Amino acid sequence: MIAVGCDQGGFALKGVIIDYLKEKNIEYNDLGTYTEDSVDYPVYAKKVAEAVLSGEAEKGILICGTGIGVSITANRYRGIRCALCGDVFSAKATRAHNDSNVLALGGRVVGAGLAVEIVDAWLNTEFSHEERHQRRIDMMD
């Protein structure tokens, strides 16, 4: 299951991502926000981080205007490895090298088509399990 969250700056793109998840029959939990009214992005980053850390969700996707606020917040939660991606190469590399468990996107930065490609690449790339990458992840904490 993928936990998905956003603020108003990511609301429109969240709809696009949810359409993609539905099309691919990927189970998801939409943790809000549910309108374009102004909200505080740390609330939604916390919801997604906690869903991943509890095991309720396998991974999370967070979207705000830039992707920066949600990624900074999510990375405050020990065990969360949130990667802000604006390109497909980084999306693949962060799964293979960092075993990132949350993806952050900027709803005002990436277009819908690129965002879907990033999500698709991120969800479909496995962690490499190479010793050097695991060692570096272990060093983070």
Ligand code: RB5
């Ligand atoms: C909201 O205006 C905006 O600050 C937020 O979506 C995000 O970009 C913060 O990092």
